[in-house]
Amino acid sequence: MTALTALCTIVAVGILLIILSYIAMRGIGALNLRFLVDSPRPVGEGGGIGNAIVGSALLLVLSCVVGIPLGISTGVYLSEFGGGLFASVVRFLVDTLTGIPSIVTGVFVYAVIVLRMGHFSALAGGIALALIMIPIVARTTEEMIKLVPHSLREGALALGAPQWRVTLGVVIPAAASGIATGAMLAVARVSGETAPLLFTAFGSRFFPRNLNEPIASLTVQIYNYAISPYDEWHAQAWAATLVLMTLILSINILVRFLTRKKF
């Protein structure tokens, strides 16, 4: 049994390592400082992905600002106050929302926001990503808060704490590292999304000036370069993939570090 599970683990982790090292191998060649800070240029003139890095960062910040508070609040509601029919319906909808293909979310935001506004924008892209984050954050928050022992709530209630203070001051802090992990998972998930951004943020070859215009992102740039017929752009796509992976990894490590268990 031990041998079997160990073998499966090695296969699973091995595949992951192969993917990572292959990307590193293919990507490292085109990687240099100029590539990280420059904006794209026509084929044959080099250029970089500086604007896409900034764009991806902005899109992530936007989606976190919208998605994480909404997701956490929903999760807290479901676990702490959600006993009735309404909560069951919300829980079901959240589960359904988790399963919606991201391209559908993209088309939805395109229809509802992009068409109304009349143009692609970073805002629409951020909202599309937030819509993908909310159900993930909500469900993990709910599960993590449910793990907080009931005795802790009773201890706080018995000291004369009103319900909302128990939730804010005892329950959420006790579940904080789990909630942060859930938020992290959501960030990692949306930072790899391409489809919803094609219809919303669209992409751009310049550095972003404001959030009301189309904006570049690493994933869309990788997509555009990967389907192009030029070898130079293919190499750049690999390098951009390596950058994207490194960024996601660093965010993960950073959040792990910030939310490590203090008590």
Next chain:
Amino acid sequence: MSTITPPIAPKFEVTSRAALPQSQTKIAVDGLNFFYGRTQALHNITLNIPERMVTAFIGPSGCGKTTFLRTLNRMNDVIPGTRVEGKVLMDSEDVYAPGADVVDLRRKVGMVFQKSNPFPKSIFDNVAYGLRINRLTSSKSELEDRVATALNDAALWSEVKDRLKSSALGLSGGQQQRLCIARALAIRPEVILMDEPASALDPIATSKIEELIVELKKQYTIVIVTHNMQQAARVSDLTAFFLLGKLIELDTTEKVFTAPGEKLTEDYITGRFG
């Protein structure tokens, strides 16, 4: 602790019974019924709990003693589908009256649980929690004083004074329970409810908690649920015996353990059932 052979005659050393009849009633319960959904857990309980005394509730598992204890500070309110009938008068005010302030009640009636439940915070923050949420202190130094006093009253100060900032979860089981007592004491309640406070502790930690209870009754009204009859005999002034959701007998501890008025009580304390 010597082994006791039935019929038991426990030693009474701790309590002075002289003051008993003169003591004021702190909590008066009148005709209390309690329901979990359709199941009735308590049947028509009527009793008085005297001020600054230790009242122990004994009885077999599932007899309703914990449920009854939790009606006194309305902790059962948090369990969905429960219902209360009858009156619980605290200083002559009905705690179940419409408009009665639950939060205020719980400030006056502290509670210590069976399983110690320190918050995943520092030792200091655990004790300071009740003071902070109820805004009972006006300055940092006052807060520190109150925390130190509470830890001292709970006989924990000397063990933790150098590690107030470290996690409460690093304390031993007995220390955690005394921390929970300190947390309850910090907001200076009038009544302390203890739900089998020593049931998860070793004999040494248990004796510390028991000494503490005897010390605390000088200032507080204490109600303790215990399934350990020797413990009830050691620490309490009054003992109430519960069976199947009914109050069978309430009398001085000495009387209950030496000459119980009811056959059922006698059967229970002599170990014939339970």
